[in-house]
Amino acid sequence: MLMRPHRPAMAKDIGGREQRGLSLVELMVGIAVGLLVVAAASMLTATQLSDNRRMMLEIQVQQDLRAALDTMTRDVRRSGARNKAYNYVWTEETPGILSGVEATTVHAASPGDIEYRYERKGVLSNAVSGFRLRSGRLDFTSPNLSGWSELTDRKALTITEFAVAASPREEPTPPAPSTEQRIPCPKLCSPGNDTSCWPEIRVRQFSMSVTAAATSDAAVRRSLQTRVRPWNDELVQAGTSICPT
Numbered sequence: 245m246l247m248r249p250h251r252p253a254m255a256k257d258i259g260g261r262e263q264r265g266l267s268l269v270e271l272m273v274g275i276a277v278g279l280l281v282v283a284a285a286s287m288l289t290a291t292q293l294s295d296n297r298r299m300m301l302e303i304q305v306q307q308d309l310r311a312a313l314d315t316m317t318r319d320v321r322r323s324g325a326r327n328k329a330y331n332y333v334w335t336e337e338t339p340g341i342l343s344g345v346e347a348t349t350v351h352a353a354s355p356g357d358i359e360y361r362y363e364r365k366g367v368l369s370n371a372v373s374g375f376r377l378r379s380g381r382l383d384f385t386s387p388n389l390s391g392w393s394e395l396t397d398r399k400a401l402t403i404t405e406f407a408v409a410a411s412p413r414e415e416p417t418p419p420a421p422s423t424e425q426r427i428p429c430p431k432l433c434s435p436g437n438d439t440s441c442w443p444e445i446r447v448r449q450f451s452m453s454v455t456a457a458a459t460s461d462a463a464v465r466r467s468l469q470t471r472v473r474p475w476n477d478e479l480v481q482a483g484t485s486i487c488p489t
Contacts, residue, residue, distance in 0.1 A: 265445050298464060301464045304400060304401070305458050306463070308400060313452065313468050315384075316382075319384075320375075320472045325362050355408060380404070382395040382403055383392055400459060402458075404457055406452075406453070410450055425444065426442045427486075428442065443480060443481040445477045445479060446477060451472075
């Protein structure tokens with residue numbers, strides 16, 4: 245007897261199998277979505293690292309600039325100081341004594357230079373103290389140093405601008421008292437019998453501004469400014485003696 249294959253049954257058996265796993269199209273779509281997620285995470289990480297680096301640079305520039313400005317402010321405030329200033333007051337017994345109070349000098353040709361003197365340990369040296377801008381850094385000098393030394397680190401930040409200028413005092417109005425005041429003397433000036441030779445007290449105030457950029461990233465820039473009021477007013481006298489004799 246001849247046996248015939250049951251083809252319809254085989255076709256039914258093959259068509260009824262359940263599909264297992266992923267097709268090639270589904271696998272490619274999954275890989276593409278995964279790559280997009282990895283790329284987005286990588287971009288977010290890179291952005292965060294760049295922002296953190298910039299923030300650290302900004303903090304470093306801000307702190308270094310603030311430290312330098314505070315150092316200059318504290319030292320400039322001492323200009324003209326004398327340990328025994330009462331010995332320089334004019335009296336009838338010592339009419340020719342000089343005040344010895346040193347003025348603070350701001351160089352007009354170079355606004356970034358300031359020089360001053362004050363007494364240290366009972367000695368008023370002819371050597372000056374001062375600050376200046378040179379080659380992208382702030383330098384300072386004092387009688388204890390033989391020359392100029394660096395105040396800021398050129399490897400960390402570059403000073404692009406340093407300016408010092410005499411500024412008027414902020415006084416309440418009205419009225420605004422003068423920054424120059426005459427000190428009365430027992431005698432008038434000769435031959436005009438006026439007060440032109442009487443000494444003057446000048447109240448000084450300086451505005452200081454500093455601008456710097458990070459050496460590794462010039463886009464990171466910071467500017468700070470302050471006003472310095474020296475504790476010791478400047479005594480200006482017309483002649484060799486404080487008051488006319």
